[in-house]
Amino acid sequence: MTIDKPKASSLTLIMPTWTPGSYLIREFSKNIISISAKQKKIIQLEKIDKCSWRLNCNKNETLSISYTVYAFEKTVRTSFVDQHEAMLNGASIFIIPKTQMEEKIEVSISKPKQWKTISTSLKETGKTSFTAANFDELIDSPIQVGSQIIIDFEVNNVKHQYVVIGTGNLNKSQLVKDTTKILEKTYSLFNSFPYKSYKFFLHLENNMYGGLEHKNCSSLIYDPMGFKNKKDYQRFLGLVSHEFFHVYNVKRIRPKELGPFDYTKENYTQLLWIAEGLTSYFDDLILCKANILNAKEYLNRIAFSINTYENQPGAQVQTLADSSFDSWIKFYRPNENSINASISYYLKGSLVMLILDMMIIKKTKSSKSLENLLLVLWEAYKKNGNGINEKNFFSYLKKISDSNFELIEKYIHTTVSLDFDSVFKDFGIELVKAYKNKNEKNEGYIGILIDERSMKIKSVLNNTPAEESGLNVNDEIIAINSRRVDSKSYEKTIKLADKSKTLKFLVSRRSNLLSISVKTISKPFNHFYIRQIKSPTEEQKLFYKKWLGKDWSDA
Template sequence: MKKIFATLFFTTIFLMNSNTGSAAGTEKINYTITFPEAQAHYAEVEMTISGLNQKTLDLKMPVWAPGSYLVREFTRNLEGFTVSAGGKELPVTKTRKNIWHVSTDGLAAITVKYKVYAFEVSVRTSFIDADHAFISSPDFFIYPEGMLKNASTVKIVPYKGWTTVSTSLEKVNGDTFTRTAPEYDILFDSPIEVGTQDVFSFKVGSTDYEVAMSGGGNYDKERVKKDFTRLIEEEVAVFGENPNKHYTFIIHNYLKGGGGLEHLSSTTLGATRDGYTHEGTYQSFLSLAAHEHFHLWNVKRLRPIVLGPFDYDNENYTTNLWIAEGFTAYYQDIIVRRTQLYAPQNYLDLMARQINQLENQPGVKVQSVAMASFDAWIKAYRPNENSNNTTISYYTKGAIIAMMLDLEIINNSKGKNSLDDVMRYMYNEYYKGKKRGYTDAEFKLALEKFAGKSLDNFYARYINGVTDIDYNSYLAFAGCKMTDELAGSNSPALGITMVANTRRVIVASVLRGTSAWDDGINVNDEIITIDDKPVDSKEPLFGDKKVGDKIMVKLIRDGLEKTIPVTLKKSATVKYKIEQLPNATAQQMAVRKKWLTLQ
């Protein structure tokens, strides 16, 4: 944001996101980051705090990064922690995994020094090598307790050959290597890329956009700018305004990459370096960009009430990630569809794949989407070999629920309203009006307002329950129908997934209720033969076997050979396809036209 804009804007964000506590004091906080051993993945941080007037001070580091709901224990990558004053080192007591206690009685200023090891490739953690540094602020910056509202300045001393800094943080006196944050909620929500990244810019309305491409790639700058512009225009139309004066896309290009993390005025994306000329890969990239950019409204401003002010020491629980992430997952594809960048059937195929993903997980009958949201901290980011049997993705089911609600609202309002109106209403009512987040009950009331009906039964069945979804009752609003292409199949299945990239048949997971589950095949078993015939992961396992046949499975478990009799059951896998019916009524065609943005 420009400085002339910052005062009003950050006052609003302060009300939304900053932790409770005393107003910002007179203390001054400055960081200097150097990279004397970038080739070994290290940075050195020097933090100075001046204007102190207190007897003791606790220095803290977040244990999680907003937008990524897992306690990641960032202090595990810190070393060489010291505190000094006047050139003399002070005693420090570590009182918690992320807290250092120091006596500051009689001291006006202290200097804190530590090293950060950064070698984890992801959009939510820092990474440093001789080519570039990606600084994910929560795992990099220690802060003084009670001073979350204080401003801070970050000075970057680049490694040899590094010329460029990309971040949404404002420059200090026009110096690209010195940036400032008005408070810690802004600093922790502003990643920093340092290196030789390729930077190009464009403007959408009154908002300046910067794209920082790191790692090379076969991207076409003009095409990216044009397509990003179309995505952004469609998303701005949903909410009626763009709250940013500038926005930064930090894009890391890898041999094979993906994933993204949203921030208040920026995002970090992972992409496939040479995937920009492959239409399928490029469309997935656009969907990812649309997803993370949509978050600048949904989550970063319009948010569940518990997601701000943040508690950086502990989990922040909500049952509404199916809205925060799931609705965003819905919009990422419907937004791309609205740009006409791919055909309506492409979009329907994407939604069918999401439904297949959900319905082929036995966990769909175990975990509700509300509980998937709440348990993100312990389950979503820590999957194991049994996760498919016990959990679902709040992204996937949330996107499906958003589709269902969108269709119902469009139908019930005879095309006057859609889910867009709910999002715009909530943004204006809670972020801009009440200057706070929403409760579960408040979002439900808004959905009911535009659906024109009570959603008590909908919530009981599909949000808080695990009732089978009646997809066709919703798709029928748009004259569409979903069918299972495998419905007539009577093929047997063992019910396992196999370890990838090997011809050996090693069990990676066993699905609940299948042949393997019932008869005792385990994860990590290596299947050697079936009925004395050697097996190969690249070949069919059963040949001409039928449902009900008994097979003898020879395997190795923990170095011991076993033979297990298995009775083959019918495959429970579904493969849905959504089609547009040719004989749709005028009402159905009106809903379809609005939903799929038909021209």
């Protein structure tokens, strides 16, 4: 790094500890192997904390900082370099003087000759040189160097591109066709694309699934062979839809705590239910409205989310606002008890947004929906570029619907159970709770998750027979009712035990054998689905259509 004009004779250099969009302190400076500073002569660097260095220099002389970073973690939030590619994510490789973060930055890349292509959303100034308006833009613009497949396409006359790294069974024309549908639908919600061009970096890596949003691009990581199976492919398109929605929500409309950022520490917000919940609600809804999911598939997805929410004891413990605030130490750092103590702001956030959407449609007699709120948020953002707080959110909501939404506030700040039945009935649909197969009705249940290989307990769910009887995480299950069990016979034994049977577990806990009696209860419902009622009213059909953009008979 070369600093032409050091701003002061004493400078503090910092390296980010986290990357926006992923709320975990990752201590990127742990990968700095060596660092040195030089003007006409070597300058001493003093490390002042985990991510900062201080130095004294001559303001009138160019300052050079040389450093080596270890980059070998292939995720959308980190950097990775091998003989085939360099995947560079700014937060994990760049250092900056704290007082010069707003200045223009030039990036020049020297690469092996056989690496033909450089892809980035940074402004190109030469074949291997780029410029960022400031440090935020640099951090927000991944750089991919090495061989890659470029797929160009236009949507509404704006340039878009897939940058594919790796090979797999993806069908290029199908991918472009479906992505176009998603982008057109998203465009229709906001009436513009807020960029000159947009890139999807698509990294194909075995069994991986994830994404990270940026202002003018997104990074997706996904299984190379996951494009043929319909359900898998729909899940992938959900990722595309999710990350693309962030172009508007999070990268522009955002909680005021999320930009400008302090890269050196946690940036706390209670509003990830807007940042991620609202986005997670719209990612699938857009697939439905773009006819990538049919109504039945979409309703099944909602039912699946409700099932997950209702069967998670932590939903009764942690509020949505707290889940957001503590994402740094809880959501991103789960342990064996997370299922009992926390709830995802993606999951519950999207379900609360579903209820909100339905409430708006009902209260406005189908003249408005959550889409109208998006547009108001978007117009407000365009005026001043500022972030929002919770009060702003609810006042915009009032503006479009002329209503208050105390119930939604309650859903955000308390653990009161979400009431789906009341909203669903106005839309002519009902939630049905059942078993995957009929026989399960009589099967026993105790409330643990086990690791099948080691037969050790991974989680004990709160308020279940397992918890009440004293079974613990890490207990190794050896026998039940004096019979040795492995993963298969364990399943069978539990299944065959009717509800209200007492099972005598023999477990090994820290090398001691213990006998623990557990009384089974009946299995909770594990298959939720949503169906249309038989004889809907005209109003129910109208609300349904407003919500899904599909006729009642399309289901």
